[in-house]
Amino acid sequence: xxxxxxxxxxxxxxxxxxxxxxxxxxxxxxxxxxxxxxxxxxxxxxxxxxxxxxxxxxxxxxxxxxxxxxxxxxxxxxxxxxxxxxxxxxxxxxxxxxxxxxxxxxxxxxxxx
Amino acid sequence: xxxxxxxxxxxxxxxxxxxxxxxxxxxxxxxxxxxxxxxxxxxxxxxxxxxxxxxxxxxxxxxxxxxxxxxxxxxxxxxxxxxxxxxxxxxxxxxxxxxxxxxxxxxxxxxxx
Numbered sequence: 001x002x003x004x005x006x007x008x009x010x011x012x013x014x015x016x017x018x019x020x021x022x023x024x025x026x027x028x029x030x031x032x033x034x035x036x037x038x039x040x041x042x043x044x045x046x047x048x049x050x051x052x053x054x055x056x057x058x059x060x061x062x063x064x065x066x067x068x069x070x071x072x073x074x075x076x077x078x079x080x081x082x083x084x085x086x087x088x089x090x091x092x093x094x095x096x097x098x099x100x101x102x103x104x105x106x107x108x109x110x111x112x113x
Numbered sequence: 114x115x116x117x118x119x120x121x122x123x124x125x126x127x128x129x130x131x132x133x134x135x136x137x138x139x140x141x142x143x144x145x146x147x148x149x150x151x152x153x154x155x156x157x158x159x160x161x162x163x164x165x166x167x168x169x170x171x172x173x174x175x176x177x178x179x180x181x182x183x184x185x186x187x188x189x190x191x192x193x194x195x196x197x198x199x200x201x202x203x204x205x206x207x208x209x210x211x212x213x214x215x216x217x218x219x220x221x222x223x224x225x226x
Contacts, residue, residue: 034214043117043205043217044156089155098144098209103155 002027004092006104013080014112021107023090024072030092032099033066033073038087038106047088048075080111117218119206125224126196133192134221136206141186143209147179150203150220159204162189196225 003026013019023033031052036044050057050064050073057064063076073092077084088107093099116139126132136145147159160168160181168181182190193200203220210216 036217041219043119043219046214046216049214098161099215100158100161101156101215103157105155 002030002092002094002102004090004102004104006090006107008107009105010108010110012110012112015080015082017080019075019077019080019084019109019111021075021088021090021109022072023074023092023104024070025092025102026071027092027094028068028071029094031095032093033064034091034093034101035062035064035075036089036091036103038089040086044089077109080109082111082113085109085111117206117208117216119218119221121221122219123222123224125226128197128225130196131192131194132196132223133190134204134206136189136191136218138187138208143186145183145189146207146209146215147181147189147191148205148207148217150205152201156205159191193223196223198225201225 006023034049035047037047038044048059048062048064050066055066061078066073090104091101093101118137120135145162148156149159150156158171159174159179160170162168162181162183164183164186178194180192201224203222205217205220207215207217
């Protein structure tokens with residue numbers, strides 16, 4: 001089955017810096033790659049996603065890139081703010097009639113003022 | 114996006130007892146998903162619940178331990194049976210919003226003592 005690896009496990013940056021989180025997946029059939037942000041005491045919230053027919057997607061300060069050949073995808077956050085501090089999860093899925101998500105191990109991002 | 118309400122938000126339970134978690138969605142959905150997030154860990158899919166049929170369980174999860182009901186298109190319950198401390202986790206329900214991706218509830222934080 002699908003396996004998703006995520007790095008780094010923790011990331012500390014200064015406010016205004018950029019942050020990059022990387023994930024690799026094992027199943028070349030995976031075609032949907034969402035990113036979730038989980039704040040303390042809350043459920044994961046979808047922040048951006050990308051499908052296999054697209055190489056890059058951007059939404060304001062957040063962007064995701066996908067390299068299907070290498071089977072990896074990355075989350076880029078520019079101009080980080082303290083409120084970006086949270087745990088971020090990547091996921092990969094295959095459409096088997098529904099998208100069965102396999103999650104990465106998470107990255108704890110700390111943005112210091 | 115969908116609004117998902119989970120109850121209870123947290124509970125402390127004695128080992129050997131059972132807890133039923135409720136998930137209410139503000140609109141009709143075909144599939145509902147139940148996840149477990151062990152302390153400091155990622156999310157693992159427990160089962161997929163379709164209305165009118167038995168839930169489909171992932172490897173490592175069995176119906177006797179995690180019975181699921183899906184009486185209609187907006188509601189589902191997950192029961193954690195005969196609990197042990199190893200069941201202490203966050204349990205989350207999720208629904209597929211199509212082009213809007215998956216939405217998660219805020220979770221139920223279970224502590225078994």
